Structure formats: C-alpha cells, structure tokens
Amino acid sequence: MKSPLRVAITGAAGQICYSLLFRIASGEMLGKDQPVILQLLEITPAMKVLDAVAMELNDCAFPLLHGIVTTDDSAVAFKGANIALMVGAKPRGPGMERADLLKDNGKIFNTLGKVINDVADANIRICVVGNPANTNALILSKNAPKLNPRNITALTRLDHNRAVFQLAEKTGNNLNDVTHMTIWGNHSTTQVPDISNAMVAGEAATSKVDNEWAENDFIPTVAKRGGAVIAARGSSSAASAANGIIDHVHDWMLGTAEGDWASMAVPSDGSYGIAEGIIFSYPVTCKDGEYSIVQGLELSDFIKGKIKESEAELIDERETCSDLF
C-alpha cells in the first residue's frame, strides 16, 4: 500500500468540510489506494464541534483513513502536509466593503502562507477555497517563497460544474455528454463561463444554443448561482462546493478525463495575454500531478472583453493587498 498523504484542511468544523472530509477519507479525492492523514485546523471556539466531526470520521471505519489530527495551531495542522485545502475564511459582514474583506482575509492568508512555508512539505499542492479565493491564493504564494508557486491554486471547479449543468439542461443532454467547458478569470461575479469550445454529445455547443442565451442568460446564471442557492437553501452551497474541491484535487493529482479539460485558477504565465502572476482561471489538462494551460483556443471579441474585465478586477485586488506581499 502507498504511504499516507497528509491533507491539511482549514475551516474544518464548517459546513463545507462536513461534506468534504468524509469523501476524502473514503478515497474519492486521491484514489481508493491512497491512505490519508487528515490534519484539521479550526479556531479555538470551534474545537468541540471539530472533535465531534473526528468522532464521526472514526465511526465510518474508513480503511484509507490512517490518522486524524485536530488542532487550533496552524503549525501543527500544516506540518509535513502534502496537500492543503484552504476552506476557512472570514465571511463578509453587514456593511463591510469589499476592500475590507480583501484586507481581512489577506492578513489570514499572509500568516498562513508563512506557516506553510516553514512547516509543510516543500512540494505541497494548495487549493484555496475561502473568498476572495484568487487573491487569497496570491497572498499565500507571496508569503511562501520556498514553495513552487505553480502549486498554489484557487477553486473555480464549482463554477465549471455549474456551467456544465446549465448547458446540459438547456440542450436536454446528460451531464456526461458535456465536455470542454471553461471558466476564465476570477472566482467572483466577473468570472467568464464560456461555451465557445464546449462540446455536447460530440457536437459544438455553439451549434446547439444561440448566442443570445450564451451571453445574456448562461453567463449571469452561472456567475450568480451561489446567490440562488443561498436564496433557496437559506445558507450557502456546502456539498456542491465540497464536490468542486474533490474534483479539483482529484483531476490535478490523478489526471483530467481523457479528451476533456477542467477549469482551475492558477498563476498566470501570460497565456491569452493575461497579466503574469495573478491567479487566473484557465482551462487546463492534468497528468501525473501536473497541470498545463490549454493553448491556442479561439475566443470571440465578446469573451475577450469579459476576460479583460475579470483580469482588471484581479489586478485591482492585487493592488489593494500589495502591502501584504
């Protein structure tokens, strides 16, 4: 059997993690032959609830779960970690400006970046979920110089999966008939869900739906889906966010599906003219634990314009937080 991988997870007593941890422990994220040690971080007041989560994880008798660490000390949580899922973040409170949210979370990811730099495995792979996810990932990266910056990513897979569903529903196809979906840009309302290259049952999506729907219905529906779930459910997406995390890490580590790609927010290398260094969602293929940005896609002027708007937002976020680098 393989050696266990250490998976550090923040916000571990929260709702997303209650849907996430059990799926990781069952082998859904890293494979049915890969033991894991869960290293769970919470703030001190949440430790009692976290201990209850640990009881329930034990009560599943997962064969792949080789250990659980519960702690409110980040140096313990990230020690030797091979993978980190940064789920916890400070939510936006009433009357709080977006810049305040950026700054408050920036400070958290500044601190955690330094800790990870000091105690984690040097080859650690990180997925940032807590919002503003892209810029939190950038701040973490800037404070963790020992790590490979390529390995610090943010989650747009939930948006990607939401987009796949919207297109499948619109065309009356099964979910597994939809491939080559793309989310470009920031995990925010400026994100660009793009069907330009998507396929539905082997045919171009653009031949199955009209442009009006793709631009004026599909994009805002996907970008605002989180709000629609909150309105219906009374609380924010948890199980579907957890599933996005599972898919993100699964595909990164074990490979994207043959003949398809996924969306991941990764450090821009300048592809598609995007400013280098910002954490930008691109279509990627993955193999053997490495991702590659898909090159050479043709984009309409409309999509190019939307992408530039999302890039501008990310550059602005970077400037707001530049004192945290």
Add this chain to the structure above:
Amino acid sequence: MKSPLRVAITGAAGQICYSLLFRIASGEMLGKDQPVILQLLEITPAMKVLDAVAMELNDCAFPLLHGIVTTDDSAVAFKGANIALMVGAKPRGPGMERADLLKDNGKIFNTLGKVINDVADANIRICVVGNPANTNALILSKNAPKLNPRNITALTRLDHNRAVFQLAEKTGNNLNDVTHMTIWGNHSTTQVPDISNAMVAGEAATSKVDNEWAENDFIPTVAKRGGAVIAARGSSSAASAANGIIDHVHDWMLGTAEGDWASMAVPSDGSYGIAEGIIFSYPVTCKDGEYSIVQGLELSDFIKGKIKESEAELIDERETCSDLF
C-alpha cells in the same frame, strides 16, 4: 453503460441525506459504472429546502446522475424504485413514551409499505434507517405482501463501523486491520456488539483485549455512541449515518469484502435460535445482490444472554405494533 437504477429516499431534505445523496450520485453506493435516478421524498413544508438540495446535486455535474425527482407524493417517489432508503421518521419528542414513538412511526411505515407494494419494482431492496428501524422495517414488510420479505432490511452498519473503530483504537491498529466484527439484535441500546469472532491483523481479537473491556466498556460505548456524538456535536450523527447506509447497500449489492462479513438487520430465519420473522441484526456475507447469514459461530453464554435480551425487546416491539400488520 448500465441502465439507471431508481433510488427512492425519504427524509431527503434532512441532515443525513445532505451527507448521503452526493455520495450516492458520485457512485460510492452502487459503483462507478451504475447510473442512478434519485427519487426524493419530503413532507410538503420541506420542499423548498429539497429543491435547493437538487440544485446543488445538479451543480456537481455527476456523470452518473441521470435524473432527480423531488416530490411530497410517496406514489411518485417510489414509482419503479429499485432501491429504497427509508431515512425519514418522526423523532421522539419531549415526554413521549417509547410505545408512542413505535406507534407513530409504525403508522408511517404501514402507509409507506402499502405504497411501495403498489408502485415500486417488485424486486426492490429496502434499507430502513428511521427509528425504531428494525420494527419499522417489519411493519413495512407486513404491509407489502408483493415484495420479497428478504429484501426488507434495517441499518446496523453504523453500529458495526463504530465497533470496528473502538476495537482498532483499543488495540492500536489501523481500521482495515479489523475484520469479522458483529452487531447482533436490535438497533437500540440492547444491541450486542460482539468481538467473539473478530480478528485484528490476523489474530483473534479476544487474545488482544481482556474480557472485562469487551463486556463492560466496549459494548456500552458502541451502544451509546450516538448519544456521545449528540453531546459533542449538538445534533445527531449525520455523515457517519449516511456512510453506514452507503456501506450497507454497497456491500449488499456489490458484495462484502473477500474474507470478511458485515452486520445487517434482516428477517430472522431462526438462525441462532432467534424468533422467526423479526428483523434482527446478524453477521452476513453478500454476493451478487444476495445476503447469507453467517452460520455456526460459537457464542459465549454472556453474548447469548445479551442476544436474548435484544430479541425480547424486538418481540415486545412487534406486539406493541401488531395492529399495524
């Protein structure tokens, strides 16, 4: 690809199902090559929350999820169902006697049994989770004469998994080193977690722990674990209960692990001298969708006595509800 199986689930907007549905849709229960259609039943006031759950299921873009039905009409939920997971039940309220709880839930399972009898697939396999699970399953069975009574079971796999963890922790072994655990009897505090035949890393468990622990510590710890989780978590086990359901149905349909067995509450055929017909937890092996009660195990007088107590409770429950047959 295989034809989809229809999985009907009650209490679908509740906490257990929020942990359960996503794992079923991902293929954890019935296999990664088995599409499913989820047929979700709730009471009318919970339909809005259930619709939000359906939104999130869609937002996972699970390739195996070929459809979702949400309804407050049991005839719709169970129509053509191949598998039913009876998660919903009326909880015990303040000042409510156990007999009242039995009667109130008995009426629900009486009604649902008749509906399932009329509209479900004749070969439907049923796992009852809502308490009192064993007797609810019996009432359902008595009201569904067209079904094969062997296919109406109740959940003790959560207790089984809890017992595996307790023994692994006590002996300092990994969870996958523990095999041949048994839960006998009723899913209640009279249940009999039994290590008589359990193995730990290939050696008899009884050679690794003393009898005093097995009788006076292990048994009550497992039987009262649900209460300990409530005390720590502030609400009852959800993700671990969902996992027990996944394991129960997975092993039933796809087979128990080679060289091991599982615990399932099934109609007694008189094995081990238990009254025929009551739904009693036994060690079982499963293959090709059929279970067999493990025969010929040697039991101590202590375990035999405990089993008789649990049998007596189930016979008493049957009598309390006999007007519902």
